[in-house]
Amino acid sequence: MAHKAGYVNIIGNPNVGKSTLMNAFLGEQLSIATPKAQTTRHRILGLLNAEDYQIVFSDTPGVIKPAYALQESMMEFVRSSFEDADVVLYMTEPGEKQLKDEDMMERIRQLEVPLLVLINKIDLSNQEQVNELYEYWQQQFPKAEIFPLSALNNFNTDNVLNRVVELLPQSPPYFDKESLSDRTERFFVSEMVREQILNNYKKEIPYSVEVEVEEFKEEKDIIRIRAIIFVERETQKGIIIGHQGKMIKRTGMDARKRLEGFFKKKIFLDLHIKVRKNWRQSEDQLKRFGYKR
Ligand SMILES: Nc1nc2c(ncn2[C@@H]2O[C@H](COP(=O)(O)OP(=O)(O)O)[C@@H](O)[C@H]2O)c(=O)[nH]1
Numbered sequence: 001m002a003h004k005a006g007y008v009n010i011i012g013n014p015n016v017g018k019s020t021l022m023n024a025f026l027g028e029q030l031s032i033a034t035p036k037a038q039t040t041r042h043r044i045l046g047l048l049n050a051e052d053y054q055i056v057f058s059d060t061p062g063v064i065k066p067a068y069a070l071q072e073s074m075m076e077f078v079r080s081s082f083e084d085a086d087v088v089l090y091m092t093e094p095g096e097k098q099l100k101d102e103d104m105m106e107r108i109r110q111l112e113v114p115l116l117v118l119i120n121k122i123d124l125s126n127q128e129q130v131n132e133l134y135e136y137w138q139q140q141f142p143k144a145e146i147f148p149l150s151a152l153n154n155f156n157t158d159n160v161l162n163r164v165v166e167l168l169p170q171s172p173p174y175f176d177k178e179s180l181s182d183r184t185e186r187f188f189v190s191e192m193v194r195e196q197i198l199n200n201y202k203k204e205i206p207y208s209v210e211v212e213v214e215e216f217k218e219e220k221d222i223i224r225i226r227a228i229i230f231v232e233r234e235t236q237k238g239i240i241i242g243h244q245g246k247m248i249k250r251t252g253m254d255a256r257k258r259l260e261g262f263f264k265k266k267i268f269l270d271l272h273i274k275v276r277k278n279w280r281q282s283e284d285q286l287k288r289f290g291y292k293r
């Protein structure tokens with residue numbers, strides 16, 4: 001049988017479960033997912049390899065109206081994922097009627113590639129509500145196929161995957177069939193540290209943080225990692241550290257556990273904190289952190 005391969009891009013509002021879905025397909029906690037909006041800042045490829053196909057999933061940031069330069073870059077990643085898609089998965093959740101950005105909604109209507117609308121989190125609604133949502137989205141996107149599902153509970157995700165495989169074009173693989181992503185180990189380390197910052201700190205703190213891995217040294221029984229947490233202001237540094245260093249200690253422990261689960265190896269994690277004034281607004285800093293080419 002001829003080999004199939006294609007780009008399958010997941011798009012939707014913040015917090016609807018896009019990263020959770022990609023992880024469910026891959027069977028790995030690859031893309032960080034937290035209860036907070038704007039957890040995902042990059043376009044992250046996840047590769048699902050089988051003997052006769054390769055699906056290149058792209059997880060993208062949630063669609064927002066950008067308020068600062070970092071968010072503008074985030075929306076660039078979303079736009080780029082319209083351009084190379086072979087199949088688009090538009091994800092929504094109960095209670096939500098449209099994208100936070102009208103232009104994006106219009107772009108989805110004009111797509112020429114197959115569109116699947118995924119109504120996620122149906123574990124939180126009853127059958128009647130699901131029927132209503134089904135009809136609503138069918139009206140919005142008449143050409144789309146609609147799938148109610150629960151990414152978190154792996155409910156109906158198999159049917160989505162089977163349909164995606166059917167829709168894949170014939171093509172040789174785009175990436176090495178042994179790999180799980182286009183990203184480096186260092187990238188995932190910085191994401192997983194940031195994930196624990198999203199889990200442990202409130203308000204503006206997680207959004208002001210960037211993490212950079214300075215050293216990643218894999219030895220026989222242990223991986224030694226040194227990472228820098230960048231914040232925007234001196235006061236935020238104090239909050240990250242917390243009273244008697246309690247907060248940073250807890251965050252470091254959580255991150256270490258998460259990394260040990262991902263790499264399946266013992267981890268030594270050394271965290272440092274530095275101030276990079278207003279990095280979210282600085283073109284140079286955004287380039288350095290990989291948000292711009
Ligand atoms: N109840 C429920 N929660 C979900 C489901 N899928 C994702 N979530 C939760 O929704 C939140 C946002 O998920 P995430 O994947 O980060 O959303 P993203 O911003 O679209 O990538 C997380 O707390 C997930 O655990 C689902 O099917 N049911």
Ligand SMILES: [Mg+2]
Nearest residue numbers: 018019039040
């Ligand atoms: Mg996400």
